[in-house]
Structure formats: structure tokens, C-alpha cells
Amino acid sequence: MPSNNNAGAPVEQITEKRDLHTLTRGELQELLAAMGQPKFRAKQVEEWVWEKNAQSFDEMTNLPKALRDALGERLTLGGTTEVARQVSSDGSRKYLLRYPDGVSVECVGMPTRNRLAVCASTQAGCAMGCAFCATGAAGLARSLTAAEIYEQVMHVRDDFNARVTSVVLMGQGEPFMNYDATLAALRRLNSPEGAGIGARHLTVSTCGVIPQIMRFANESEQFTLAISLHSAVQKTRNMLMPGVRKYSLINLYNVMGEYVNKTGRRPTYEYALIGGVNDTESELQALCDFCEGTLAHVNLIQLNEVEGSKFRPSTEARAADFVRRLASVGVEATVRNSRGSDIDAACGQLKQRLR
Structure with missing residues (x-):
């Protein structure tokens, strides 16, 4: 029986990123609040998604770069x-x-x-x-x-x-x-x-x-x-x-x-x-x-x-x-x-x- 050299090692949980389009306003506000962001950020993000049809988080130029990077780590923009x-x-x-x-x-x-x-x-x-x-x-x-x-x-x-x-x-x-x-x-x-x-x-x-x-x-x-x-x-x-x-x-x-x-x-x-x-x-x-x-x-x-x-x-x-x-x-x-x-x-x- 082959040995398992990784026995006892923690199993890394791979979670699929959620499409930002599927978040309700309440869910987006909750996520941003958990990231320490002010309430007005939710409206800014929604404008980029729904009105400007942003294809990447980098396009959201009125958001701090650190926030854009953090959103990109947690979410996708779906897209076609x-x-x-x-x-x-x-x-x-x-x-x-x-x-x-x-x-x-x-x-x-x-x-x-x-x-x-x-x-x-x-x-x-x-x-x-x-x-x-x-x-x-x-x-x-x-x-x-x-x-x-x-x-x-x-x-x-x-x-x-x-x-x-x-x-x-x-x-x-x-x-x-x-x-x-x-x-x-x-x-x-x-x-x-x-x-x-x-x-x-x-x-x-x-x-x-x-x-x-x-x-x-x-x-x-x-x-x-x-x-x-x-x-x-x-x-x-x-x-x-x-x-x-x-x-x-x-x-x-x-x-x-x-x-x-x-x-x-x-x-x-x-x-x-x-x-x-x-x-x-x-x-x-x-x-x-x-x-x-x-x-x-x-x-x-x-x-x-x-x-x-x-x-x-x-x-x-x-x-x-x-x-x-x-x-x-x-x-x-x-x-x-x-x-x-x-x-x-x-x-x-x-x-x-x-x-």
C-alpha cells in the first residue's frame, strides 16, 4: 500500500469566487463593511458594475487600489x-x-x-x-x-x-x-x-x-x-x-x-x-x-x-x-x-x- 506523505496535513479549502453581479446591495454593503470600507463605497462599486459595465476591477479608478485588489481576490466580474x-x-x-x-x-x-x-x-x-x-x-x-x-x-x-x-x-x-x-x-x-x-x-x-x-x-x-x-x-x-x-x-x-x-x-x-x-x-x-x-x-x-x-x-x-x-x-x-x-x-x- 503506498504511503501518504501528506497524512495529517490540513486540507486547503478552495472556494469559488462569487460573481459580483449576483450580490444584492445588502450583501455588497456587508462585504465592504467587513473590509473596513465606508458605506458610500457600495454605490461607487454598483455604478461601475451596472452603469459603466466595468470588465475589470482595475477600471474602478475612484476606488483605492488596495480595495480593488481585495475585491479581485474575493469576487469576479463574471462577464461575457x-x-x-x-x-x-x-x-x-x-x-x-x-x-x-x-x-x-x-x-x-x-x-x-x-x-x-x-x-x-x-x-x-x-x-x-x-x-x-x-x-x-x-x-x-x-x-x-x-x-x-x-x-x-x-x-x-x-x-x-x-x-x-x-x-x-x-x-x-x-x-x-x-x-x-x-x-x-x-x-x-x-x-x-x-x-x-x-x-x-x-x-x-x-x-x-x-x-x-x-x-x-x-x-x-x-x-x-x-x-x-x-x-x-x-x-x-x-x-x-x-x-x-x-x-x-x-x-x-x-x-x-x-x-x-x-x-x-x-x-x-x-x-x-x-x-x-x-x-x-x-x-x-x-x-x-x-x-x-x-x-x-x-x-x-x-x-x-x-x-x-x-x-x-x-x-x-x-x-x-x-x-x-x-x-x-x-x-x-x-x-x-x-x-x-x-x-x-x-x-x-x-x-x-x-x-
Whole structure:
């Protein structure tokens, strides 16, 4: 039996450093107090983390160097690594970002004149399995933390060197299957001590997870809600969106009525027009019946093609037919211009890799 020359020697405990983004203000204050620091240091540190998106403790130049070194010994700044970036002919930029555990996600920055919109992901991959969406094809890796969602927006901000004016959580994942982290990220994006983006310029897109829609309606902030509808015919919707099969259209219709009554806010229905699938006359009539008399706005999108998919986009003429028919029953509809489709950055095309 081999001898153990280290017998009786104390075992060194290796503790993993905690990401500073995960500390509450109270925890940060407690840590700094234990280090003999005055209370105002917590606000200084938070400004560097949340407003300035510091990537290292050395950037925190209004902190004493000894404190920066001490923080670096105890904590990390988490952070993302940009694995790849593509630039579209329309100026949009798609990023593949990797987190410290090796999980990666995509996000998109979309500039328009003096505005900058960001499409961010709430999960790495997606478990909803929508038939026309590239993200769901690979399944779900994991949900993201609030900080990881927030960091996507800050990464885009810093790359464009411009203030982000709006954020849509329409990237990879189903936000309402990661509800708590999604709300925490929205609140940080809205906070003057974060990105400072107005609540009505922060939008969550859900496939229609009914229990969480009413939970969302009871939040105090004026965040915006979009529903991925894609068909008002139950059989068609079940085929296109199997992940929400258990949430029937009649129940969705009822809960959206409750949502509007509770919040007074106007929801959006997202509808990707797929040739010969949900752009037929019967599908159009069903959509008119579903939306007539409601406050909803319909956002029509000509399906963005996905490699290997059997689905093809509807025509521009058919999209115009939808706009006219919906208008005839008092429903406002617009055809949304997809951004970044030439780099697979448009809706339904995000798949955690860059070509």
C-alpha cells in the first residue's frame, strides 16, 4: 500500500469566487463593511458594475487600489466573451456571447437613426419547439441569470458606443419559463442605477404561457407585452407551437382580455406569415375574429427562412391583404421589416452559432 506523505496535513479549502453581479446591495454593503470600507463605497462599486459595465476591477479608478485588489481576490466580474460578431447590410450586428461556464447565446443590436434597439435572449436555447424557429431545434441548454440577460444589452451598448433606447426579450428562449430572472433583468434595465430605459420601451415576448401572463399583469411597472400568436386556429397553432399546446386559444383570448382590463396596456400579437400554412383565407378570418373588438395590435412578419426548414414566407401581397382585412374590423396591423436576415439575426433565426 503506498504511503501518504501528506497524512495529517490540513486540507486547503478552495472556494469559488462569487460573481459580483449576483450580490444584492445588502450583501455588497456587508462585504465592504467587513473590509473596513465606508458605506458610500457600495454605490461607487454598483455604478461601475451596472452603469459603466466595468470588465475589470482595475477600471474602478475612484476606488483605492488596495480595495480593488481585495475585491479581485474575493469576487469576479463574471462577464461575457464575444466569440463572434456579424454585421448586416442594414447596420444590425449579431453577437455570439459565451459565459464563463461555456454556455453561449446570441443577441442583436439594431440601430435606426439616433436610436438603438437590442434583441436579447433569456435562455440558452429553447424548450418550446416552435416548428419554424431555429432556436428550438437544438433544445434548451439552461436559463440565464438576470445579470446574463442584462450583460447582453450592455455589450451591445458598448460595441455601438451609444445609449440603448429599447430592448425586446425576443431572442433565444421563452422569457416566462425564466420569469424571475426576466423580471429582475427588466427592472435593472429600467432602473436609473442601471441602463435607465423607460419601462414602455422594454418588451417581453411570450409564446403564451398563460399563468405567467396574469402574474406579469400584476407587476407594478409598465413593461410591454407581446404574444407570439402565429395562428388563431387551434390545430394550426398546435402544429406550429407544440410547447404551448396545453394553453388553448380560448383561454389565451380570455386571459388577454383580463390583462388589458388590469393594465390598460395595449398588447401586440406577433404573426409570422407562412405560405400555405397560416396565410389562407380561413386563417385570416380566424385572426380577424380573434382580434376584433380587442385593444391588440397585430405585428405581421414575413417568415424568416431557416436552413433545413420546410416552411417558406408568404408574399408581400398577402401581407398587405392581412393589413387591409384586419383594418376592416377595426384592428391595427403593420408589416414589420425584419432586421439582419442576411446574417440570420432576424426573428426565429437565432441558433447559437454564427455562419
